[in-house]
Amino acid sequence: MIPVTTFAGRKVALFGLGGSGLATAQALVAGGAEVTAWDDNPDSVARASQAGIPTGDLHGLDWSAQAALVLSPGVPLTHPKPHWSVDLARTAGVEIIGDVELFVRERRVHAPDCPFIAITGTNGKSTTTALIAHILKASGRDTQLGGNIGTAILTLDPPKAERYFVVECSSYQIDLAPTLDPTAGILLNLTPDHLDRHGTMQHYAEIKERLVAGSRTAIVGVDDSFCALIADRIERAGVPVRRISKRSVVADGVYAEGSRIFQTDGGTSADFVDLDGIDTLKGSHNAQNAAAAIAACRAVGVSADDIRAGLRSFPGLKHRMQPVGRRGCVVFVNDSKATNADAAAPALSSYKRIYWIAGGLPKEGGIASLAPLFPHIVKAYLIGEAAPGFAASLGEAVAYEISGTLEQAVAHASADAAAEGQDAAVLLSPACASFDQYKNFEVRGDAFVSHVATLDGITMLVETKKGN
Numbered sequence: 001m002i003p004v005t006t007f008a009g010r011k012v013a014l015f016g017l018g019g020s021g022l023a024t025a026q027a028l029v030a031g032g033a034e035v036t037a038w039d040d041n042p043d044s045v046a047r048a049s050q051a052g053i054p055t056g057d058l059h060g061l062d063w064s065a066q067a068a069l070v071l072s073p074g075v076p077l078t079h080p081k082p083h084w085s086v087d088l089a090r091t092a093g094v095e096i097i098g099d100v101e102l103f104v105r106e107r108r109v110h111a112p113d114c115p116f117i118a119i120t121g122t123n124g125k126s127t128t129t130a131l132i133a134h135i136l137k138a139s140g141r142d143t144q145l146g147g148n149i150g151t152a153i154l155t156l157d158p159p160k161a162e163r164y165f166v167v168e169c170s171s172y173q174i175d176l177a178p179t180l181d182p183t184a185g186i187l188l189n190l191t192p193d194h195l196d197r198h199g200t201m202q203h204y205a206e207i208k209e210r211l212v213a214g215s216r217t218a219i220v221g222v223d224d225s226f227c228a229l230i231a232d233r234i235e236r237a238g239v240p241v242r243r244i245s246k247r248s249v250v251a252d253g254v255y256a257e258g259s260r261i262f263q264t265d266g267g268t269s270a271d272f273v274d275l276d277g278i279d280t281l282k283g284s285h286n287a288q289n290a291a292a293a294i295a296a297c298r299a300v301g302v303s304a305d306d307i308r309a310g311l312r313s314f315p316g317l318k319h320r321m322q323p324v325g326r327r328g329c330v331v332f333v334n335d336s337k338a339t340n341a342d343a344a345a346p347a348l349s350s351y352k353r354i355y356w357i358a359g360g361l362p363k364e365g366g367i368a369s370l371a372p373l374f375p376h377i378v379k380a381y382l383i384g385e386a387a388p389g390f391a392a393s394l395g396e397a398v399a400y401e402i403s404g405t406l407e408q409a410v411a412h413a414s415a416d417a418a419a420e421g422q423d424a425a426v427l428l429s430p431a432c433a434s435f436d437q438y439k440n441f442e443v444r445g446d447a448f449v450s451h452v453a454t455l456d457g458i459t460m461l462v463e464t465k466k467g468n
Contacts (some may be wrong), residue, residue, distance in 0.1 A: 001027055002158045006105045008032030011065050013058050013094070015085040016072025017044040023152035024070055024099045025053045036061055038085070056084050063092035073098055073148075073172035079199045100169060105151045105179070111159035115300040118147075118180065119292070120169045120211050121188025121221065123343070125352025128188060128289040129168040130317045131281075135297050135310030136164050148173060164300065171207045172196065178210075184299040185215030186292050188244075190226040191342070205230070213239060218298040219292055223247050242295045246288040254295045256287035261294060273308050279323045279331070280316030283350035319445035321347050324462045325452045330417045332452045335429035336445030341369045344431040348373040353424040355379055355413040357406065360432030360444070362386035367393050367431050374398050378424065379416060381409035385436045406437070406444070410451040426452075 004027045006408075012024050017039040025037045025048060036056045039045050049055050069089035076083050077096065089096050107116060119129045126149050132178070133145040144156040147167035148432050157163065167182075174180060175198075190205055198204040205226045212218035213234045223244045235241040243253035245261075251267045259276040262269045272294060275281045281290055290311060297307050307421040315324045325332040333351075338344040340363045348354065348370060359382045366389055380400040382390050387402045403409035406428075413426045428448045438444040453464045 001030060001155045002066040002106055002156060004028045004031035004033060004105060004106060006109060010067040012070055013061055013066045014070040015058060016075045018072060020099055020152040021072035022048055023155050027154035029053060032182040040121040044258050058088060063088055063094055064092050069094050069096045071096055071098055071176055073176060076197060077175055079197050081412050098173055098352045099154050100173045101177040104181055107159040111161055113161045114161055114163050116165045116182045117184045118167050118169050118182035118211055119186040120174060120208055122191045124188045124285055124289045125168050127317045127320055128292050129166055131289060131314055132295045132296055133166040134314050135293060135307055138310040138313055139302055139306035169211055171204060174211050175207050180211055181214045184217045184219060184296045185212040186219045186296055187212045187227055188221045188292055189224055192265060217242060219244060219295045221288060244288060244291040244295055246284045256291055261291055268439060273311060278312060280314050283346050283363050285346040296361060307357060319441060324449050325458045325460045327455060327458045329423045329461040331425050333425050333427045334445045334448050335427060336441045336448060338429040338431060339369050339433050339441055341365060341431045345370060347427055347429040348376055351425040352376060353378050353422060355417045355424060355426045357381045357382040357428045358430050359390055360430045360434050361436040362389055362432055381413050383409050384433045406447055407451050411430060414455050
């Protein structure tokens, strides 16, 4: 835990007592703050009270005495309308911040020079975050991994010299971190997302820009117009910028040509690494992720050889294009985190012959946008509520069956791939939410791995027990 000492002896209101909110409350209490915590869910309030967190309805609070409102990132700050706790704080002139802001304040006080890499973007941030942390750990560095990737930032070990922090930041977290100041800040890309919480694409982009604008070194993907403009703007403001691209050469930064990654300085390019043969970094999207990781690790002093070794040993991000088993010339890939068509596209573009398991609770737009990738699909195995709609979209372009369940889909896809006997992937990339059949995408992915593990002759690439 990172005790939040910067609010010691001061009154702090906290709203939102889910996982990260509870961890934040505990860190504030451990640091000596006088906390009053609340949540709209009575069960969350009860759990916090049982954990020793002082609770109380914030409606009756003396807001003039509060030093801050600490807001959980899932609570609306601006759109579709501010939460009632936000209105109370703003009326009283109380600053509104989140757990990432508490972390950066603790770092500035206790270890301002400890390396801190922050990662954001619409797509790819979890893989990039995990890849950077893996490279740092593999090189023998004391590495802390957290943030939006699933580990609350204030549950990490406290900042100290030579301890490296790798933190994934959502737009919600950045919006609550006004003094975010990473050693290396990464903005991978921007496409429309979370507009229900940010109102417009412009506002969403402005929030994401804050992460790199406050960085000692900004690493910006320039393959979309929003990010390209951000890179130019913050560079004019005096921020050192390293551009990354999976499409074109950049003058100062890192770019990809197919699987080959090049590093450039002052317009001079040097071949850095070839990702060919690294199954966990297949596809152009992963070339961009790798480029960002290379630029960030170089910015915090990691040697080129250590970076190359870390790239080659990267085990992949669980549930994101994760090779989990192999039988003969067929690889089984868990891409359960692909919960919409855009998220499924990278995996579908990374393999030439695919036995595609898709479906679940459908998202708006379905899979029509994936039509250019249909030639990669040998056959589709459709599951869940989306199966009839997906079948209509596939039409005569792709052979398909309505398997119904994931277990049936794995059995049929593996049998068909074995019968054909060519290099291929049995790919779970659902392009759907999981909630019709599974609690979340993690449970769905684990179920896929378990079903693969029961196949005769399978060599598992991840730890599991057959029959689980």
